[in-house]
Amino acid sequence: MNAPPLSDRGPRRFGWPQRVFSQVLLMQLAIITGVTVLVTGLFLAPLSAQLDDEAMRRALAIAQSTAAQPGIAEDLRTTEPSALGPVQSAAEEIRRATGAEYVVVMDRRGVRWSHPEADRIGEVVSTDPSDALRGREVMEIDSGTLGRSARGKVPLRGPRDEVVGAVSVGIEYDSVRARLLGAIPGLLAYAGTALAVGALAAYLISRRLQRQTHDLAFSDISALLTEREAMLHSIREGVVALDGTGRIRLLNDEAQRLLGLGPEAAGRPLEEVLAPGRTVDVLAGRVVGDDLLAVQGSRVLLANRMETDDGGAVVTLRDRTELEHLGRELDSTTGLIDALRAQDHEHANRLHTLLGLLELEMHEDAMEFVTEVVGVHRATAEQVTEKVRDPLLAALLVGKATVAAERGVSLRLAPGTLLPDRVVDPRGLVTVVGNLVDNATDAAAGSQDARIEVGLRAEGRTVELRVRDSGPGIVPERYASIFTEGWSTKDLPAHGKRGLGLPLVRRLAERQGGSVTVSGADGGGAVFAVVLPEALGAASPTTGGEG
Numbered sequence: 001m002n003a004p005p006l007s008d009r010g011p012r013r014f015g016w017p018q019r020v021f022s023q024v025l026l027m028q029l030a031i032i033t034g035v036t037v038l039v040t041g042l043f044l045a046p047l048s049a050q051l052d053d054e055a056m057r058r059a060l061a062i063a064q065s066t067a068a069q070p071g072i073a074e075d076l077r078t079t080e081p082s083a084l085g086p087v088q089s090a091a092e093e094i095r096r097a098t099g100a101e102y103v104v105v106m107d108r109r110g111v112r113w114s115h116p117e118a119d120r121i122g123e124v125v126s127t128d129p130s131d132a133l134r135g136r137e138v139m140e141i142d143s144g145t146l147g148r149s150a151r152g153k154v155p156l157r158g159p160r161d162e163v164v165g166a167v168s169v170g171i172e173y174d175s176v177r178a179r180l181l182g183a184i185p186g187l188l189a190y191a192g193t194a195l196a197v198g199a200l201a202a203y204l205i206s207r208r209l210q211r212q213t214h215d216l217a218f219s220d221i222s223a224l225l226t227e228r229e230a231m232l233h234s235i236r237e238g239v240v241a242l243d244g245t246g247r248i249r250l251l252n253d254e255a256q257r258l259l260g261l262g263p264e265a266a267g268r269p270l271e272e273v274l275a276p277g278r279t280v281d282v283l284a285g286r287v288v289g290d291d292l293l294a295v296q297g298s299r300v301l302l303a304n305r306m307e308t309d310d311g312g313a314v315v316t317l318r319d320r321t322e323l324e325h326l327g328r329e330l331d332s333t334t335g336l337i338d339a340l341r342a343q344d345h346e347h348a349n350r351l352h353t354l355l356g357l358l359e360l361e362m363h364e365d366a367m368e369f370v371t372e373v374v375g376v377h378r379a380t381a382e383q384v385t386e387k388v389r390d391p392l393l394a395a396l397l398v399g400k401a402t403v404a405a406e407r408g409v410s411l412r413l414a415p416g417t418l419l420p421d422r423v424v425d426p427r428g429l430v431t432v433v434g435n436l437v438d439n440a441t442d443a444a445a446g447s448q449d450a451r452i453e454v455g456l457r458a459e460g461r462t463v464e465l466r467v468r469d470s471g472p473g474i475v476p477e478r479y480a481s482i483f484t485e486g487w488s489t490k491d492l493p494a495h496g497k498r499g500l501g502l503p504l505v506r507r508l509a510e511r512q513g514g515s516v517t518v519s520g521a522d523g524g525g526a527v528f529a530v531v532l533p534e535a536l537g538a539a540s541p542t543t544g545g546e547g
Helices: 020-067 070-078 086-098 173-212 218-234 253-259 278-284 321-359 363-387 391-406 426-444 501-511
Strands: 102-107 138-144 147-157 163-172 238-242 248-251 292-296 299-307 313-319 410-413 451-459 462-469 515-520 526-532
Touching: 020 086, 020 102, 020 138, 020 147, 020 163, 020 173, 070 086, 070 102, 070 147, 070 163, 086 102, 147 173, 238 253, 238 278, 248 253, 253 313, 278 292, 278 299, 292 501, 321 363, 363 391, 363 410, 391 410, 391 426, 391 451, 426 451, 426 462, 426 501, 426 526, 501 515, 501 526
Parallel strands: 410 451
Antiparallel strands: 102 163, 138 147, 147 163, 238 248, 238 313, 292 299, 299 313, 451 462, 462 526, 515 526
């Protein structure tokens, strides 16, 4: 299916693009960018909290180590706070060794005994030390005289485990933030790489989508789908679409009618919804060619199959049932015309003979001649109607006998033939008998002592039909293939197709639960036997009485 020309899609509009390719690409890029930003944010948020916690725990560990120094608590009780005192010296040594921003030792009053800025020794601390002085360890982010820092505070205990002061250690918060900021470039590099890879993948996928959609807009695709649905369900040809595995993808209304399927057949394999046979072989591509014949039920179908790029196929079906009937009627009419033409010549000859007898005044001979000619035809009709009580079938056999006689073939009823007038489907039985007699006439014509024998017997509600001809017969290797659609040994007729009569006979027999077989006849020729259960209606009860 070709894309509509771009000039037919209206003027170009700015804003949101119309093509499927552009819309999908923009949506994918927006999704990839949003996901990248979200993941980056979700990673940075816990990283910041993790770095804060790490800094506070480090400050707490330094404070705990400082408080554990054995001489600090003793110096706190025995000396005065000063810039040169032992507490200040020990605290500054620890601060320089650990890289802390400050190490402050305070007494129970909150007075500093150590500080990085020596002039602040002896002053009260700027933040509340009450929790540490009550014996609890504290971790926090807070601001003091040296700015914002991550802090750890622990109690300072004396020899009898009494709280004599507290130790507060701070880690400069700018260093924590610097670590966070230092991690961002690497994180952004990873995020940017992921975004670039995602954008490239989105572009490649969109380009593939562009080729598959023929660069159509969503509105074009919607319009094409609507038009396709309207077209498929309005045309009078059946359309069956198959995928690469043989499953039915699409089945329009006409195909459902011709194949006798419902909408539920879509999505199922062919072999699951249709009985094995030529129809399935044609649809599946196991039989190749143009205008392939198939018989489905009582319908004659003409199928054409075209492969698709994805390994599937589209099959179109045309109903040739009526055309085939018309073609067969045309063949029969042509044969009847030939027979009538021959009868016309024969009738003229008989009239000339009768005229000659009358001119010679041989009146008795003329009467015997007329009686003999009329009696032969009357005897044939009376014999048929006496043994075949169904009027349609009797008329068919009388007509076929006349046509066969003009072709030099004798048609007679087999001994024991008797068919009551309670046929359930006279037209179906006429089709079966007519096809078999036509084939037998074609086979027997031109043979020595050409003849056809038709036998009809009723057993209960079952009809048994046997048609025997004196033709060349059929080799046993072809017994199965003669019932295949399109198989024939005859030349093409006027309507261009052959090989449908016997498949129709088999379909009609199987539809009534019966069967059709073929075998060789003694002395040459072929015998077709058809069994049709339930072909007759129930017999009417007979009633009697005295008069």
